[in-house]
Amino acid sequence: MAGEAxxxxxxxxxxxxxxxxxxxxxxxxxxDKSPHPQALPFRTLSKRYPIExxxxxxxxxxxxxxxxxxxxxxxxxxxxxxxxYIKTLQP
Numbered sequence: 001m002a003g004e005a006x007x008x009x010x011x012x013x014x015x016x017x018x019x020x021x022x023x024x025x026x027x028x029x030x031x032d033k034s035p036h037p038q039a040l041p042f043r044t045l046s047k048r049y050p051i052e053x054x055x056x057x058x059x060x061x062x063x064x065x066x067x068x069x070x071x072x073x074x075x076x077x078x079x080x081x082x083x084x085y086i087k088t089l090q091p
């Protein structure tokens with residue numbers, strides 16, 4: 001992630017992005033259940049992946065995951081905001 005870490009507004013933008021693009025399948029909050037059984041809750045991502053490793057996947061566009069996962073590509077600023085939000089969920 002280039003530049004400075006996002007501020008509270010950036011984290012809020014990251015949350016809005018995952019709500020719009022990921023929330024129909026993934027649990028995107030601190031305690032909710034994933035609507036799609038194969039979709040990992042975002043709060044558990046750090047157990048499987050270094051969170052910073054998601055930057056590259058988001059930059060290249062996530063095309064695989066679970067079978068119904070839509071294509072999603074984010075700008076560098078959006079990636080920083082998404083990562084910042086996901087970090088707020090990790091234990």
